[in-house]
Amino acid sequence: MSAVDSAGIATSKVDGRVIHDETLDRILKLQRTAFLADGFPSAGVRRNRIDRLVALVLDNADALVDAIVSDFGSKSRAATLATEIVGSLEGIEHTRANVEKWMKPERLMRGGRLTGIRAEVVPTPLGVVGIIGPWNFPLHLVILPAAAAFAAGNRVVIKMSEVTPATSDLFAALVAARFDESELAVVTGGVEVGAAFSSLPFDHLFFTGSPGVGKRILAAAAPNLVPVTLELGGKNPVVVGPRTDIDRAAERIALGRMVNGGQVCICPDYVMVPESRAEEFAAAVTATWRNRFPVVLADPEYPSCVNDANYERVTALIDDAREKGALVRVASPHGERLPDARSRKIAPTLVSGVSDDMDIAQEEIFGPVLLLRTYRDLSEVVAYVNERPSPLVAYWFGEDDDDFRRFVGSTRTGGVARNEFGIHMLPATAPFGGVGNSGMGAYHGRAGFDTFTHRRSVVGTDLPFMVTTSSAVPPFGVVPRLISVLVMGISRLRSDWRLRRR
Numbered sequence: 001m002s003a004v005d006s007a008g009i010a011t012s013k014v015d016g017r018v019i020h021d022e023t024l025d026r027i028l029k030l031q032r033t034a035f036l037a038d039g040f041p042s043a044g045v046r047r048n049r050i051d052r053l054v055a056l057v058l059d060n061a062d063a064l065v066d067a068i069v070s071d072f073g074s075k076s077r078a079a080t081l082a083t084e085i086v087g088s089l090e091g092i093e094h095t096r097a098n099v100e101k102w103m104k105p106e107r108l109m110r111g112g113r114l115t116g117i118r119a120e121v122v123p124t125p126l127g128v129v130g131i132i133g134p135w136n137f138p139l140h141l142v143i144l145p146a147a148a149a150f151a152a153g154n155r156v157v158i159k160m161s162e163v164t165p166a167t168s169d170l171f172a173a174l175v176a177a178r179f180d181e182s183e184l185a186v187v188t189g190g191v192e193v194g195a196a197f198s199s200l201p202f203d204h205l206f207f208t209g210s211p212g213v214g215k216r217i218l219a220a221a222a223p224n225l226v227p228v229t230l231e232l233g234g235k236n237p238v239v240v241g242p243r244t245d246i247d248r249a250a251e252r253i254a255l256g257r258m259v260n261g262g263q264v265c266i267c268p269d270y271v272m273v274p275e276s277r278a279e280e281f282a283a284a285v286t287a288t289w290r291n292r293f294p295v296v297l298a299d300p301e302y303p304s305c306v307n308d309a310n311y312e313r314v315t316a317l318i319d320d321a322r323e324k325g326a327l328v329r330v331a332s333p334h335g336e337r338l339p340d341a342r343s344r345k346i347a348p349t350l351v352s353g354v355s356d357d358m359d360i361a362q363e364e365i366f367g368p369v370l371l372l373r374t375y376r377d378l379s380e381v382v383a384y385v386n387e388r389p390s391p392l393v394a395y396w397f398g399e400d401d402d403d404f405r406r407f408v409g410s411t412r413t414g415g416v417a418r419n420e421f422g423i424h425m426l427p428a429t430a431p432f433g434g435v436g437n438s439g440m441g442a443y444h445g446r447a448g449f450d451t452f453t454h455r456r457s458v459v460g461t462d463l464p465f466m467v468t469t470s471s472a473v474p475p476f477g478v479v480p481r482l483i484s485v486l487v488m489g490i491s492r493l494r495s496d497w498r499l500r501r502r
Contacts, residue, residue, distance in 0.1 A: 024157075024193075027185050028200055031128045031155035034182035040125055041153045043100040049150040049183060050096045053143060054089070056178045061085050063170060064139055071138070071164035073344060075260075076301035083260070084139045091444055092147045094428035099151045102449045105458075116463040123453045125153030127203035132194065132217065134208045135163035135306055136263045136366075139171065141208045141231075146184070148448030154204075155183055159197045162190045163306055195220065202226050204452055208265075210364065211389070211437050229441030229451055232434050233265035233364050234391040239381050239407060240273045240281065241398025249397035249419075250284030254370070255292065256395075256421030258348060261303030262368040263310070266393045266422050269364065270354075270371035272381050278374045282329065282350060285370065289331035289348035296345055297336050304344040305367060311344040314367035317360040318349060326360075327353045378403055382410045389437030393417055393424060414438045 041049075057064065061081065068084060069075045108119040129149040133142035142158050149156050158175075160168035165188070172186040179185075187193060198205065198217045201224040207217045208231040221228050240249050257268050273281045296302050305311035318339075322328045329350040332338045338347040352372040354361050360371065375381050385394065394413040396404050408416055414434035415424040425432055425444070433442030443451050461467055471480050 024187065024196055024200055027157055027181065027187070028128060028202070030182050031157065031185070035125070035127050035155050043103055046099050046103075046151055046153055047096055049179075050092060050099075050147050052178055053147060053150065053184070054092060056174050057085055057088075057139070057143060060170075060174055064167065067166040067170045068138060068164065070166045071135075072304055072306055074300055074302060074304040076303070079260075079301070084137060088140050088144050091144055091428050094445060095147055095151045095448060098446070098449075102151070102446060102453075103153075108459075117459070117461045117467070119457070119459040122456045122458050123152070123449075124456045126452055126454055127154060129154045129156050129452055130197060130200060130202040130205045131156060131158045132197065132205070132207040132209070133158060133160050135161040136260060136265070138164040138167045142171075145206050145208075145229075145443055145448065148443050149204075149206075149452045152449050152452035154452050156185075157197075157202075158184070158186045159194060160186060160188050162188070162194070199224070200226075204229070206443075206451075207231065214439070229443065230434070230439040231265070231432075231441075231443075232392065232437065232439040233366075234389055234434070234438040235269040235364055236266060236391045236393050236395065237381075237385050237413075238268040238271040238395040238397065240271060240277075241396065241401075241403055242274050242378075244398040246277055246280050247284050250281050251288045252420060253395070253397065254285040254288040254348070257370045258289070258292075258368055259421065261305065261346075263303065263306060263366050266425070267366075268370060268395055268421070269391075270373055272373045272375050272384070275374040275376050278352070278372065282352065282372060285350055285372075286329055286331045286348075290333070293331070293333065293348060295333055295336075296338060296347055297333075297340060297343060302345060305346065306344075308341075308344065310366065311339070311341065311346070314346055314365065314369060315339050317363060317365060317367075318346075318351065318369060321351050321354060321358045321360045324355065324358050325353060326351050326355075326358060378406065382407065385411045385413075390414070390435045392434045392438040393422075395421075412436065 065077055065080045065084070068080050069077055103123055105120040105122045108121065109117060112119060131142055131145050131149070138161050142160065146156050146158060160171060162168065168188045172188050175184055175186045187197065198207075198220040203226070205217065205221050205226050206229045207214060211232045211234065214230040214232045218228050218230065238253055240246070253268055253271055259267060271281070293299070293302060305314060318328060330338065330347050331349070332347040336347075338345060346368050349369045350372055351360060351369060354371050354373065356362070360369070390412045392414040394411060394416050396407060396416065396418045398404060398419075400418065404418065412435060415432065417424040424430065429445040431442040431447035432444040433439055433447070441451055
């Protein structure tokens with residue numbers, strides 16, 4: 001049985017799987033041919049592509065929200081609208097507003113023009129960008145990098161997540177109706193399509209997802225030397241400062257863990273609290289959860305785990321910790337039996353007494369579960385964070401004091417947020433990205449434009465004599481040697497003087 005999917009690619013259904021008969025190579029070739037034939041797009045063309053992308057989303061906002069909620073099973077429509085659509089608009093608008101400014105060449109050696117040398121750095125598009133989207137925010141996390149790639153003058157191919165099929169199919173159909181495939185194409189499909197997609201010779205590959213999958217994406221791109229941006233996750237630490245208001249910190253941390261049911265790459269994963277205040281903090285966290293979520297099973301806004309696999313993975317982490325001696329506090333509403341496999345809902349859960357042999361201590365949780373650890377001195381916190389893979393974000397609850405600055409200056413994380421969930425992402429101009437295990441590269445604002453741009457040096461001369469060539473081929477004579485000795489002597493004097501000053 002053959003059909004044409006919503007991205008315009010011929011497909012066949014075999015055992016329920018969608019296999020692409022038309023190869024992904026065709027789309028890549030189509031876009032690269034169009035890119036080379038049309039030349040670098042003007043600011044107006046770039047803005048028009050961004051405008052059409054935004055219009056597509058806004059005109060179909062209700063249908064897209066319905067699809068996302070349907071994929072999750074239980075999820076707030078209001079929160080989905082706010083995070084998936086409204087939350088992306090300011091960043092996209094900032095990018096659109098600055099396209100022309102960011103495109104301008106940067107002039108170098110301005111004084112060199114007097115001697116006939118003209119030098120500049122010209123921001124140029126890379127060509128065709130591949131974007132692999134995740135399931136936790138299946139719309140937001142593809143349209144934001146796509147807008148940045150458009151701003152930089154590129155063509156874009158998006159691979160949607162197979163975990164959210166309703167969203168993926170709808171978005172692919174909408175894009176096919178609004179965009180020529182040579183500008184923007186969306187492909188859907190399972191693991192086979194994802195593997196083929198990540199091995200294509202794109203000019204840049206952008207991936208949002210887990211560190212484990214990110215490693216496979218990087219390995220698949222390596223044979224073609226495709227540059228890759230990885231937006232990953234990790235176990236994000238939260239530090240409650242020694243003099244912090246425990247009730248206020250506990251409330252914000254507890255609710256931050258519950259955003260999208262904990263299925264967010266920047267969610268708090270474990271909290272480090274002064275040892276003497278651990279029980280006070282635990283009581284405040286569980287009280288916050290019980291007050292905020294008096295009903296779970298019958299609440300259509302309480303997020304489910306996205307599928308059975310993630311539900312089973314999170315509950316297995318809890319069970320493993322309990323069996324190995326951890327204290328598990330479950331904030332289940334009165335009369336409800338949770339976790340519930342049918343609805344894939346897990347009650348807010350606080351786990352303390354965690355040891356390193358527990359799976360939950362090593363694996364990113366990605367669910368409504370928070371770990372509680374204690375410390376006596378800030379040096380213990382710094383050592384614990386630094387001994388583990390670098391997280392995407394670190395949270396600090398307390399004043400902007402010497403302790404906070406010591407923590408910021410002594411740890412390696414993608415970003416730092418103080419006293420509020422995700423506030424490091426608030427400025428539209430702030431770059432967003434991980435480091436080490438939590439990713440490589442960044443986007444948002446100018447960083448997104450730069451990610452999808454090659455800064456090309458363009459230097460020329462109109463002088464009637466050779467500037468560099470004559471000194472690079474024999475016979476060299478005595479002049480080049482004298483110049484080298486002079487430059488080295490000046491550099492030696494300069495470095496000696498600086499070292500003496502220190």
